[in-house]
Amino acid sequence: MSTLKSGILRSSMEVGSRYDFRNGPKPLKNTDDLRLILLGTGDAGGVPLYGCKCPACERARFDPRFIRRPSTALVESRGTQVLIDAGLVDLVERFPPGSITAILLTHFHPDHVQGLFHLRWGKGPRIDVGVPPDPEGCADLYKNNGLLKFQRLQEFSPALFGDVRATPVPLMHSKMTFGYCLEAASARIAYLCDTVGLPSDSIEFLKQWQPDCVILDCCYPPLGRKPRNHNDVHTVLESADAIGAKRVILTHVGHELDLWLMDHAGTLPRHVAVGRDGMVIDDRNTEPSR
Amino acid sequence: MSTLKSGILRSSMEVGSRYDFRNGPKPLKNTDDLRLILLGTGDAGGVPLYGCKCPACERARFDPRFIRRPSTALVESRGTQVLIDAGLVDLVERFPPGSITAILLTHFHPDHVQGLFHLRWGKGPRIDVGVPPDPEGCADLYKNNGLLKFQRLQEFSPALFGDVRATPVPLMHSKMTFGYCLEAASARIAYLCDTVGLPSDSIEFLKQWQPDCVILDCCYPPLGRKPRNHNDVHTVLESADAIGAKRVILTHVGHELDLWLMDHAGTLPRHVAVGRDGMVIDDRNTEPSR
Numbered sequence: 001m002s003t004l005k006s007g008i009l010r011s012s013m014e015v016g017s018r019y020d021f022r023n024g025p026k027p028l029k030n031t032d033d034l035r036l037i038l039l040g041t042g043d044a045g046g047v048p049l050y051g052c053k054c055p056a057c058e059r060a061r062f063d064p065r066f067i068r069r070p071s072t073a074l075v076e077s078r079g080t081q082v083l084i085d086a087g088l089v090d091l092v093e094r095f096p097p098g099s100i101t102a103i104l105l106t107h108f109h110p111d112h113v114q115g116l117f118h119l120r121w122g123k124g125p126r127i128d129v130g131v132p133p134d135p136e137g138c139a140d141l142y143k144n145n146g147l148l149k150f151q152r153l154q155e156f157s158p159a160l161f162g163d164v165r166a167t168p169v170p171l172m173h174s175k176m177t178f179g180y181c182l183e184a185a186s187a188r189i190a191y192l193c194d195t196v197g198l199p200s201d202s203i204e205f206l207k208q209w210q211p212d213c214v215i216l217d218c219c220y221p222p223l224g225r226k227p228r229n230h231n232d233v234h235t236v237l238e239s240a241d242a243i244g245a246k247r248v249i250l251t252h253v254g255h256e257l258d259l260w261l262m263d264h265a266g267t268l269p270r271h272v273a274v275g276r277d278g279m280v281i282d283d284r285n286t287e288p289s290r
Numbered sequence: 291m292s293t294l295k296s297g298i299l300r301s302s303m304e305v306g307s308r309y310d311f312r313n314g315p316k317p318l319k320n321t322d323d324l325r326l327i328l329l330g331t332g333d334a335g336g337v338p339l340y341g342c343k344c345p346a347c348e349r350a351r352f353d354p355r356f357i358r359r360p361s362t363a364l365v366e367s368r369g370t371q372v373l374i375d376a377g378l379v380d381l382v383e384r385f386p387p388g389s390i391t392a393i394l395l396t397h398f399h400p401d402h403v404q405g406l407f408h409l410r411w412g413k414g415p416r417i418d419v420g421v422p423p424d425p426e427g428c429a430d431l432y433k434n435n436g437l438l439k440f441q442r443l444q445e446f447s448p449a450l451f452g453d454v455r456a457t458p459v460p461l462m463h464s465k466m467t468f469g470y471c472l473e474a475a476s477a478r479i480a481y482l483c484d485t486v487g488l489p490s491d492s493i494e495f496l497k498q499w500q501p502d503c504v505i506l507d508c509c510y511p512p513l514g515r516k517p518r519n520h521n522d523v524h525t526v527l528e529s530a531d532a533i534g535a536k537r538v539i540l541t542h543v544g545h546e547l548d549l550w551l552m553d554h555a556g557t558l559p560r561h562v563a564v565g566r567d568g569m570v571i572d573d574r575n576t577e578p579s580r
Contacts, residue, residue, distance in 0.1 A: 117400040
């Protein structure tokens, strides 16, 4: 793991890195307070994309550190483990029964819930699954919920999952979608995926809430048109500016963005880093530098 | 691989076996004619079931030959490869672009289609997917079909996929479901899953069609009540008798049936074998022994 004092992760140093909030001589705090691990940072097709021969996909076939699985995060705080989204299809192998405090779903698209189709039939303690109040869900998940105990959350109403307080904020996507403002002790991380831009009430909330770090959907390289359903590099930077984000990490990255980054990673602002599967974001400096 | 002249596969010899139709001194035919590989033989929860400590689940954790993945078959005939169902979540790793002639879906429950959620976003030649005329499909598969070209099939109307002729027969399940009568040269295999019992018109068709081998849904051990949606050992034997099946292989096996089989495998009739992931069913003797 490499730790960069500048807080900027670049090209090869991004891979498997620990993202460090330090950008000054602040003392380290208890790293148990809040930690987020990006288990997956890919879009629905992932990287490598099936059948694609572009240099970014070929690189990921050659070097598994560049693989991007479905966007998923694990939030940890002392004994609490909260999973954000469930698109990884090997959840039953990663998490023994009883090890997950709760799951928070951003929305019900298959690449964010497909790991539940299998997990739900298991035995053991029921799992609380916080979700946006989407009446449809996905396939038969509501009807045949098995182990899962769905709990409809309300926008801007915080809910406690173990030691982690999560406040849902509405996002802009083709299905009802929540981002989550995650808080433990004095550490704050916002996870905002899937979205293109941000609704004005979410912008206002986030400006006030002042997260230490924002994980933001960015699927595409800069496009010549307004992107649909997911941010491109233009709209992600606009959103980051709108909420005054001090630290930004991009997720839900598609292979075309990876291809663009092979030549343009250095053009991103210094407070913006590209997420990687396995990246650890912790609270070594939870106090914002403002 | 072990080959049993009796055509009966028992307990430890079932594992990774080649199922041989020979039960007499008939000459071998061209084994390229028709071959079916059971890639998965499990129910929706699979074996081992997440969190279950029963001896059948513990055995599968200890010895991967007893793992049961979602029920899936690969039908091969010379250059043709037809996949039956798509519940395996690693299809993109198993099948390079262009390697699959077509996919036949029995129905749209998640454990039979979940591998398509990822595969569909890939690049390369489009894949024909023959399906029952279910207006709903599963989640957004119809809406965002990507690589997939859905083709609604009609019951009892044969369709040709490469060298394989497939005739859909209606089954009895909680969602519209087709079994497939698969034929190449003179070899005939019927794949009938998911189902509890069989509709009378399918029984009539199968009695006339006289398959060399029937792959049949059997999820449960003998139950004291009429099973729902899937066969138990009683109803699977009734169905096999009703169509006059000469050879039967059980699939869609749940952990409770595996547990029962640990003590009762020898009680199954001699023409009935229990499927295993990886079992190869070929046409070494495609001529029925009648």
